[in-house]
Amino acid sequence: MNAFVPGTAQGGILLADWQVFIVVAAIIGAIVVALIVLPPILWRRRDDALPPQFKKNTPLEIGYTVVPLLIVAVLFWVTLKNEWPVEAQVPKPYAVVHVTAFRWSWRFDYPADGVSVSGTPQRPPELALALGEPTRIELVSADVNHAFWVPAFLFKRDAIPGFTNSFDLTPVRAGVYRGECGEFCGIDHAGMTFQVRVLPPAAYRAWIAQHKKGGE
Numbered sequence: 401m402n403a404f405v406p407g408t409a410q411g412g413i414l415l416a417d418w419q420v421f422i423v424v425a426a427i428i429g430a431i432v433v434a435l436i437v438l439p440p441i442l443w444r445r446r447d448d449a450l451p452p453q454f455k456k457n458t459p460l461e462i463g464y465t466v467v468p469l470l471i472v473a474v475l476f477w478v479t480l481k482n483e484w485p486v487e488a489q490v491p492k493p494y495a496v497v498h499v500t501a502f503r504w505s506w507r508f509d510y511p512a513d514g515v516s517v518s519g520t521p522q523r524p525p526e527l528a529l530a531l532g533e534p535t536r537i538e539l540v541s542a543d544v545n546h547a548f549w550v551p552a553f554l555f556k557r558d559a560i561p562g563f564t565n566s567f568d569l570t571p572v573r574a575g576v577y578r579g580e581c582g583e584f585c586g587i588d589h590a591g592m593t594f595q596v597r598v599l600p601p602a603a604y605r606a607w608i609a610q611h612k613k614g615g616e
């Protein structure tokens with residue numbers, strides 16, 4: 401089985417974040433299961449005598465308060481440290497795409513190039529991105545809440561009417577990726593698919609030129 405490689409630089413950071421959480425959760429899970437399973441086996445009493453009775457154990461109580469707090473603080477820090485670069489935006493993106501979600505498809509506008517691609521559930525639209533270059537996405541909705549979701553990028557962001565969500569995507573692998581609406585928005589929600597085509601910059605320019613002529 402090949403290891404999963406996210407399609408964008410931002411997705412790679414999110415994967416690293418997720419891996420830290422999985423490892424920490426696995427260790428904590430193993431400790432909890434061991435504490436549940438082992439005592440009845442190792443220290444099972446075979447008489448009716450009560451075990452030693454005590455009212456408090458200060459070091460233990462401090463320990464089980466401080467240790468979880470430390471774990472949460474460290475995970476919080478790891479998350480912040482990873483999500484800052486994901487949210488970071490370059491001063492000069494290679495391209496800017498206005499993405500509009502509507503019932504029930506997507507429109508991708510490239511204002512600098514005069515290109516506009518719009519889809520329907522029957523004819524999902526295509527979003528082209530240049531390989532290795534940061535593209536700024538300006539995401540809005542024309543009607544209700546939707547969400548721009550590309551599973552291979554490990555990235556989902558809400559499309560909210562009246563509010564622009566802005567983020568950068570920097571693809572690291574050429575290819576075609578599936579995108580869909582990640583927020584239930586009505587009867588044809590499942591038809592709100594699109595595809596993302598990541599092309600080397602020269603092929604990307606050719607795609608732009610081809611779509612400028614009105615072909616979609």
Ligand SMILES: [Cu+2]
Nearest residue numbers: 546581585592
């Ligand atoms: Cu939707």
